[in-house]
Amino acid sequence: MSMLSVKDLTAGYGQVRVLNGISFEVAQNEFVGILGHNGMGKTTLLRTLMGYIRATGGTVELEGQAITRLSTHARSRAGMGIVPQGREIFPGLSVRDNLRMGMAARKVDEAAEIAQILQEFPRLERLLDRTGGALSGGEQQLLALARCLCAAPRLVLLDEPTEGIQPSIIEEIVETLHALRKKRDLTVVLVEQNLDFIAELADRVLIIQKGEFTNTLAPSQLADVEMVGEFVGFGAG
Numbered sequence: 001m002s003m004l005s006v007k008d009l010t011a012g013y014g015q016v017r018v019l020n021g022i023s024f025e026v027a028q029n030e031f032v033g034i035l036g037h038n039g040m041g042k043t044t045l046l047r048t049l050m051g052y053i054r055a056t057g058g059t060v061e062l063e064g065q066a067i068t069r070l071s072t073h074a075r076s077r078a079g080m081g082i083v084p085q086g087r088e089i090f091p092g093l094s095v096r097d098n099l100r101m102g103m104a105a106r107k108v109d110e111a112a113e114i115a116q117i118l119q120e121f122p123r124l125e126r127l128l129d130r131t132g133g134a135l136s137g138g139e140q141q142l143l144a145l146a147r148c149l150c151a152a153p154r155l156v157l158l159d160e161p162t163e164g165i166q167p168s169i170i171e172e173i174v175e176t177l178h179a180l181r182k183k184r185d186l187t188v189v190l191v192e193q194n195l196d197f198i199a200e201l202a203d204r205v206l207i208i209q210k211g212e213f214t215n216t217l218a219p220s221q222l223a224d225v226e227m228v229g230e231f232v233g234f235g236a237g
C-alpha cells in the first residue's frame with residue numbers, strides 16, 4: 001500500500017484553478033522531490049494535501065485512508081505533517097515552547113519527547129531557552145522540522161526548506177533528514193528549488209508545470225543543467 005495516493009487533484013483560489021489534475025503515489029519511506037518554476041503550484045499542492053486549501057476535485061489517500069474531506073487537524077492525527085514555506089515558527093516563544101506547541105495535540109511525556117528530539121537535533125540543545133525569533137534562518141528551519149516531528153507524523157511535506165539558508169546548515173538539514181528517514185521510517189514530499197539539495201535527498205523528482213506533473217527525473221539527471229533548464233527553466237541559475 002502507498003503511503004500517499006493522489007488522484008486527479010484540482011484546487012485553486014476562488015475561480016482561479018491552480019492544480020489541474022495532479023496524480024502521484026509515494027511509497028512508504030520514499031523521498032519524492034517536486035521541482036518547478038515559481039508560481040507553478042508547488043506550495044498550493046502541499047497546502048491542499050494538508051487540508052488548508054479545499055480540493056475542488058480528486059482524491060487523497062493516506063495509507064489507504066480517504067482524507068480528501070478531512071480537516072488539517074484530522075490529517076495531522078492521521079499521520080501527515082507540514083513544514084511550511086517561511087517556516088512559521090513562533091518567534092516570541094522559546095525553542096522549548098515551540099517544541100511543546102508541536103506536541104499539544106498528543107498526550108505525551110514532554111520531557112522524554114524533547115530529549116528524543118534533541119538527540120535528533122543536537123544543535124537545538126543550547127538554544128532551548130532562546131526565543132525562536134532570535135535564531136538564524138537555518139536554526140529556525142531545524143526548529144520548524146523538529147516541531148513538526150513532535151506531532152509524530154509518518155509523512156512530512158517540506159516546502160522549500162533551504163530558502164534563505166547558509167550552505168553549512170543546508171548540509172546539516174540533509175544529514176538530519178537522512179537520519180530521520182532511517183530512524184523514524186519517515187516518508188517525505190519535498191518542494192525545492194535547490195537542485196543539489198533535492199539530488200541528495202530525493203529518490204525521484206516530479207516536474208510540475210502549470211499545476212500538472214509533466215515529467216519524472218532521476219536525481220542523477222539534475223546534474224544535467226540543460227535537461228533541467230528545459231523542464232524548469234532555471235537550470236543555469
Ligand SMILES: Nc1ncnc2c1ncn2[C@@H]1O[C@H](COP(=O)(O)OP(=O)(O)OP(=O)(O)O)[C@@H](O)[C@H]1O
Nearest residue numbers: 013016018036037038039040041042043044045085
Ligand atoms: N492566496 C492566494 N490567492 C490567490 N492566488 C494565489 C494565492 N496563493 C497563490 N496564488 C497563485 O497561485 C499560483 C500558484 O502559487 P504557488 O504559491 O502554489 O506556486 P509555487 O509553485 O509554490 O511558487 P513559489 O515557489 O513562488 O511559492 C500563482 O499564480 C499564485 O499567484
